[in-house]
Amino acid sequence: MSDGIQLQDVTKTYQRGGEELRVLDQLDLSMEAGHFYALMGPSGSGKTTLLNLVGGLDLPDSGSVQVAGQDLGGLRGAALSAWRARSVGFVFQGFNLIPVLSALENVALPLALTPLSRKQQRQHALAALELVGLADRAKHRPGQLSGGQEQRVAIARAIVTDPRVLLCDEPTGDLDRDSADQVLGLLQRLNQEMNKTLLMVTHDPSAAARAQRIVHLDKGRLGGVEEVETQDPPGALA
Amino acid sequence: MSLLRLVPRQLLRHPLRTLLTIGSLAVAIFLLCILRSLVTTLEATATTARNDRLWVQSAVSLFVGMPAWYPDRIAQVDGVQNVARWQWFGGYYQDPSNFFAQFAVDPQEVVEMYPELVVVEGSAEAFLAGRNCCMVGRGIADDFGWKVGDVAPITGALFPHPDGADKAWEFEVAAIYEPGARNFDDRTLFFHWKLFEETLTKPDESPGVGAIVVRVKDDADPSTVMGAVDELFMDGPQRVQTTTESEFQAQFVSMFGNIPFFVSAIGGGVLAAVLLACINTMLMAAREQRREAGVLKALGFSDTRVGSVLLFQSLFLTLVGGGLGMFLAKGIEPGVLGAMSAIMPGFMIETETLGLGLLITVLAGLVAGILPALATRNLTVIAALGARD
Structure with a gap:
C-alpha cells in the first residue's frame, strides 16, 4: 500500500433540485507521496469534491480512496475524524479561522485532540507560528490580521500536528498577488523541506505553476496530469 | 486548548x-x-400552626364580635385547659402609615399558650405584672426605636381613647419577643385585655370579643372539643365557628384566593x-x-x-x-x-x-x-x- 494518494474507480453523485448530478465519474488517479499537486479544472469539474474525498470529509458512492496508506472506505464517524486529525491538514479559501480565538489559540486547536500537555500544546503552536513567520502576531485575533497573515495562520494550524498530507482549497483565492506569493512560497517550502504531500485546488495558472504536477479534471473525469517544468525556488523555512 | x-x-x-x-x-x-x-x-x-389550639369566632364573620361572657362558658367545656380573648385593636403609631397589628389579649393565658413567643428583652413576668404593659415584636421595636421601659403611644382607629380621638393609648414596653416558629411574625403588639375593657366600657358593659383561643388539654381530642364548643351556642345568642389553629390559618390564607x-x-x-x-x-x-x-x-x-x-x-x-x-x-x-x-x-x-x-x-x-x-x-x-x- 502506497503512502501517496490513490483513487480507484471513484464515483460521486449529488442530488440537486431533484436531479442527480454526477460530480466524479469512475475516476482513477494516483499521486505520489511528498509531491506538490495542483488540481485544476472548470467550475463543476469535481475539484473540491475530490479534495473532500481525499480529506475524509465525504465518502464516494463507489470506488476506493486511499490516503497515506489508509483505505478511507473502512472508516466512519469518530474513527474517520480521528484519522483526519492525525493525517491531514486543511487550508481553506476563506481561511476559516475561529474569530473569537487568538492566532495562537487557533493554531493550538487541533492539538486538543492529542495527548500533549497544555504547555506542550502552546510550545508546538508557537513553533508552527514561527514557521510561518507570525510568532509576533500570536495574541492577535483574526480580525486584527491581514488576509495573507490569516492564511498563514491557517497553514500553521494545518501543519501543527505534523500531518503527512496538506489539502488546500483555493488558498490564494482571496489574497492579493503579494500575499498569494508568500502563501504559495510557504506551501512550496513545506513540500520541499518537510516532505509534505500537497494537493491544492486552484483556478489560477500562476499558482498551479508553483506545484510539481498539475492534475486536470473535466466533468468528473481525469483530463491529464501535467509535469511542471520549472518552479520558482522557495526561500528556506525559518 | x-x-x-x-x-x-x-x-x-x-x-x-x-x-x-x-x-x-x-x-x-x-x-x-x-x-x-x-x-x-x-x-x-x-402547617406550623398547632392543632391543640382552637380558634373560636362568630359563625357570621371574623369581623363580628361575640358576647363577652362566651369565654367563661367555653372554659367549662370538657377538655379545655384554658381560654384567651383576642381583640383586633387596629391602631397606629403617630401616623396612619405606621400600621401594624395590635391585640388586646388575656396576657397570662397567651404567654402560657404560645411558647413560640420567645422573650429576648425584658421579661414575660414584667409584661404580666403591669396592667398598662405590652409585649412587642422585635421588628416593630427596631423600626420605631422602642426599648424596654419606653412608652409606646398607639392611636386607636377602631377604638379611640375615651378622653378624645387624638389621645393615644399608652403602653409601657415590658418585653420584646422574637418568633420561635414561622406561624408568628415579629411585628405585633400585645397588651392587657383588662386595660382595654376598663378603658372603653362603663360598669356592666363590655366591648365583646373578636376571637377566643382555646388550649385543649393534652389528653383531650381537639375535634370533640370543637364540636362541643359549637354545640354550646347552637341556639344563640350567636353561633360560633370553631377550628383548629392550622385550619384557621388555612382559611386566612384562602382569603387571598x-x-x-x-x-x-x-x-x-x-x-x-x-x-x-x-x-x-x-x-x-x-x-x-x-x-x-x-x-x-x-x-x-x-x-x-x-x-x-x-x-x-x-x-x-x-x-x-x-x-x-x-x-x-x-x-x-x-x-x-x-x-x-x-x-x-x-x-x-x-x-x-x-x-x-x-x-x-x-x-x-x-x-x-x-x-x-x-x-x-x-x-x-x-x-x-x-x-x-
Missing part, C-alpha cells in the same frame, strides 16, 4: 444579546423564587416566554457558528464534541442568568420579610425553592441548547462549509 474555552468566548461575541438573555432569565428565576416563596410561606404558616394556581400561572408564563427567548438566542448562535462547527469537524473533532459546545453555551447562559436571579432573590429576602411580615410572617426563600430554581435553570439550558446542539452535531462538514464543486 480545550473546546470549552470557546463557550464563554462565543457568548461574548454578542455581549448585548448575551446580556439581555441573561437578564431576562435572571428576572424570570428571580420572580419564580419570590412567587414560589410566597406560596411556601403561606403554606408553612398553616387560589394563590398557588395564580403564582404558578404567572411563573410558568414568564418562564415559557424566557425559554423561547433562550431557544431563539441559541438557534441564532448555532446559525452564526455553523461554518466554525464545520472547521472543527474538518480538524478532527467528533460530531458530539462539536455539538456539545453549543449545549454548554446554552447551559452557561442559563446558569449565569438563573444564578443571578437566585442570588438577587436571596439578597432581597430580608427586605421582603420586613415589608410583608404583617400579612405574611416568616417569609423566606427555602433551600427547596432555590433547588427548584436551579433545576429549572438547568432544564432551560438543556431545552434551549439541545436542538441547536443536535443540529450542529448532525451537520456535515460539506454542508457547514458549503464546499461542493
Whole structure:
C-alpha cells in the first residue's frame, strides 16, 4: 500500500433540485507521496469534491480512496475524524479561522485532540507560528490580521500536528498577488523541506505553476496530469 | 486548548444579546423564587400552626364580635385547659402609615399558650405584672426605636381613647419577643385585655370579643372539643365557628384566593416566554457558528464534541442568568420579610425553592441548547462549509 494518494474507480453523485448530478465519474488517479499537486479544472469539474474525498470529509458512492496508506472506505464517524486529525491538514479559501480565538489559540486547536500537555500544546503552536513567520502576531485575533497573515495562520494550524498530507482549497483565492506569493512560497517550502504531500485546488495558472504536477479534471473525469517544468525556488523555512 | 474555552468566548461575541438573555432569565428565576416563596410561606404558616389550639369566632364573620361572657362558658367545656380573648385593636403609631397589628389579649393565658413567643428583652413576668404593659415584636421595636421601659403611644382607629380621638393609648414596653416558629411574625403588639375593657366600657358593659383561643388539654381530642364548643351556642345568642389553629390559618390564607394556581400561572408564563427567548438566542448562535462547527469537524473533532459546545453555551447562559436571579432573590429576602411580615410572617426563600430554581435553570439550558446542539452535531462538514464543486 502506497503512502501517496490513490483513487480507484471513484464515483460521486449529488442530488440537486431533484436531479442527480454526477460530480466524479469512475475516476482513477494516483499521486505520489511528498509531491506538490495542483488540481485544476472548470467550475463543476469535481475539484473540491475530490479534495473532500481525499480529506475524509465525504465518502464516494463507489470506488476506493486511499490516503497515506489508509483505505478511507473502512472508516466512519469518530474513527474517520480521528484519522483526519492525525493525517491531514486543511487550508481553506476563506481561511476559516475561529474569530473569537487568538492566532495562537487557533493554531493550538487541533492539538486538543492529542495527548500533549497544555504547555506542550502552546510550545508546538508557537513553533508552527514561527514557521510561518507570525510568532509576533500570536495574541492577535483574526480580525486584527491581514488576509495573507490569516492564511498563514491557517497553514500553521494545518501543519501543527505534523500531518503527512496538506489539502488546500483555493488558498490564494482571496489574497492579493503579494500575499498569494508568500502563501504559495510557504506551501512550496513545506513540500520541499518537510516532505509534505500537497494537493491544492486552484483556478489560477500562476499558482498551479508553483506545484510539481498539475492534475486536470473535466466533468468528473481525469483530463491529464501535467509535469511542471520549472518552479520558482522557495526561500528556506525559518 | 480545550473546546470549552470557546463557550464563554462565543457568548461574548454578542455581549448585548448575551446580556439581555441573561437578564431576562435572571428576572424570570428571580420572580419564580419570590412567587414560589410566597406560596411556601403561606403554606408553612398553616402547617406550623398547632392543632391543640382552637380558634373560636362568630359563625357570621371574623369581623363580628361575640358576647363577652362566651369565654367563661367555653372554659367549662370538657377538655379545655384554658381560654384567651383576642381583640383586633387596629391602631397606629403617630401616623396612619405606621400600621401594624395590635391585640388586646388575656396576657397570662397567651404567654402560657404560645411558647413560640420567645422573650429576648425584658421579661414575660414584667409584661404580666403591669396592667398598662405590652409585649412587642422585635421588628416593630427596631423600626420605631422602642426599648424596654419606653412608652409606646398607639392611636386607636377602631377604638379611640375615651378622653378624645387624638389621645393615644399608652403602653409601657415590658418585653420584646422574637418568633420561635414561622406561624408568628415579629411585628405585633400585645397588651392587657383588662386595660382595654376598663378603658372603653362603663360598669356592666363590655366591648365583646373578636376571637377566643382555646388550649385543649393534652389528653383531650381537639375535634370533640370543637364540636362541643359549637354545640354550646347552637341556639344563640350567636353561633360560633370553631377550628383548629392550622385550619384557621388555612382559611386566612384562602382569603387571598387560589394563590398557588395564580403564582404558578404567572411563573410558568414568564418562564415559557424566557425559554423561547433562550431557544431563539441559541438557534441564532448555532446559525452564526455553523461554518466554525464545520472547521472543527474538518480538524478532527467528533460530531458530539462539536455539538456539545453549543449545549454548554446554552447551559452557561442559563446558569449565569438563573444564578443571578437566585442570588438577587436571596439578597432581597430580608427586605421582603420586613415589608410583608404583617400579612405574611416568616417569609423566606427555602433551600427547596432555590433547588427548584436551579433545576429549572438547568432544564432551560438543556431545552434551549439541545436542538441547536443536535443540529450542529448532525451537520456535515460539506454542508457547514458549503464546499461542493
